Amino acid sequence: DSGVTQTPKHLITATGQRVTLRCSPRSGDLSVYWYQQSLDQGLQFLIQYYNGEERAKGNILERFSAQQFPDLHSELNLSSLELGDSALYFCASSVGLVKNIQYFGAGTRLSVL
């Protein structure tokens, strides 16, 4: 158990809908990262937050947004969902900001029908 908790484990929704994925980092970790894992694109870094502030951005679509709350949990919001958004979404956390080991949650599997 990595100590990173993601909910829900599975999510099934329809095209055009909006969903929210939640992540609780390990106790004491200030950084949260979001990744998308799909069969054709592999594992893609989406975005990183550190202590409530956005710190690094990867291949995140404009339809996607994230935030980190004062209690350090994070949410990834996906809107106007398309079939191609079906993927595993992972959250990871680390203690600090730079070059820290990341601990991954078990992921949320999103299916867009």
Next chain:
Amino acid sequence: GNSVTQMEGPVTLSEEAFLTINCTYTATGYPSLFWYVQYPGEGLQLLLKATKADDKGSNKGFEATYRKETTSFHLEKGSVQVSDSAVYFCALINTGNQFYFGTGTSLTVIP
């Protein structure tokens, strides 16, 4: 730019065989390098890491050496077990704190 290229799988080996999974990288500055492992139905777990040139990361019988001259970080294990069956990801983190993962290599070890 930054990228990680690892050998394509799937790789199938017999128990006790020698394993090599190749990984090369492109990065600006001085990245740290990692191998992560993903068991079925689980998230990624850090397997080993190296933070500077010539560092050797090792864990659970796996090893990888950070080779700056060849920009490589190949994963090796002398004798694989059935329990090593998983997907292995090579990754780097650059000075901008962005993580880049390879596409993953699926390993199946048969008894």
